[in-house]
Amino acid sequence: MRSMAHIGAALTAIFMLSPLVILVIFCFSESPLLAFPIEGWSLRWFDKAFSDPQFTNAFRNSMIVTGAVGVTSTLTGTLAALALAKLPPRLATATAAALSLPVMVPPLLLGVALLTFYSTWIGLPLGLPAVILSHLVFTQPLVMLMISARMASFDHAAVEAARDLGASPIQSFFHVTLPMIGPSITGGTLIAMALSLDDFLVTFFTIGGGMTLPTLMWGMLRKGIDPSVNVVAVTIMGLSIAATLIGFRLTRYRG
């Protein structure tokens, strides 16, 4: 029975990972066709993608959006979670539900709604600032929810103990609260950044003329597939994995 379970688990893992492996393999293929057998290896598609000004521009835009969304949603999400923890439980539940509504709206609707809101209501020009604001709508609640979940099992006596031992409210926050919820904050930031990095729908509606990596990929696919699309995809994947590894490294448990 156990070996059956192991085989099942292995097959599932292979099924889930093989598309990613194939995606990476074709980046290094000589041929412009995405087909086996692979006749030769080359880095020409990397060269082609990275020397394309559209790619560098989209890469830069993605970095700006992801960075801004990561920092801002972490700040607002953390502050919201800390405020929720101080509310009476029933009010806190209602407030958290209200603040999390955007997560439950399908991204397509969110994109259309934001486009209408920006252009006809507040007259915000489309572009990167509009994209950043739009991403905050759905990343901020996620950060808040992740930190709230941590706060629910948080030992408030530890903070009181710090105060009791002479720490000011600010000191107890930085010495005790922050280190205790730190891993959740980092985790929330990374998820917010990953969501922002690969968001297509909301970005598509609110960016106007520019491009981020996902909208660039979409444009490239419309013109026909060649392995430089894979290179863009692998870049996005590499950035996500790197961010996650850095996050784990930063938040590893220091006993």
Add this chain to the structure above:
Amino acid sequence: MAPLVELVGVGKGYGSATAVHPLSLRIGEGEFVSILGPSGCGKTTLLRMIGGFVTPDEGSILIDGRDVTRKPPEKRATNMVFQGYGLFPHMTVAQNVAYGLRIARVARTERARRVAEALDLIRLADLGDRAVSALSGGQRQRVALARALVMRPRVLLLDEPLSALDLKLRLAMQEEFRRIHAQVGGTFIFVTHDQAEAMSLASRICVMEAGRIVQDGTPEDIYRRPASRFVAGFIGEANLFEGVGSDERVRLSCGTVIPGAGAEGPIVCVVRPEAVTLAADPAALPDQCDARLFATVEDVVFLGPEVRTTLRTDSGAQALALSRTAGPLRPGDRVTMGWATADQQVIAA
């Protein structure tokens, strides 16, 4: 001598519920006071007001003659051992203990010396570098104690510190607390719902009921002279016989009249089970048993050092007697319960 901790008309309510009715309390230097009461009686609120975690609605709190009513915890000469310990999970044992000294900017060498001293006091000298998560419940308890004691507080507040431990560990820690109090001196205020714990630790017990201190005295005082039916029932086991008192005599509800000075009108006569002597033949009772009552034996349990006999009096009240020897009694036997009126306490019902 001025008291170290003085509460003057301190009260606190939450919404429409009153947690602590305005009360006054004076605690002197070096006392080991236990605040004892059932859960929800306001004892933890009272302790948290002394520690600065709860601001009273009225009254004032003085520590060492200074009014600290509105001062936050970090500005008070008190340190607390929390019920859930509240250790810092991201720090080692030594870092936990050193935290208060670090905040107070005590020099590194002095800090190391005092941390070592505190760890020595709680007998965890070898575990300074351990992660808090690698400690057992009893060890965590000691670290929480060391972390507070290292500050050399004028007043150490303990909020049910032993409630999470099993019985054996609890008894061992009670002994530790007594030893540490004797060793470091200082004033300990200890909140508990466990009357045996309060009796064994404290030199003074304040019994709380529904937000009020209903009795304040030495453990012996409270055991022998309970001020109310609640205290008599809460501290140890007690026979509570209802009746009416007048002219130094008490007419119990079963009709028996016994000598008994104390309250007039409806009363409760409190008799501790170990003060009761049982005899099948009333003539066999010792002479000092001047109060007597007929009862029927319901159950006899041999417990080793003592024998527990449960009885029912003729008026239907349940009664209990503890004695060294079982005697020839069996369930169903008619007996006379006798006790010396000097051992009874007559209080207004």
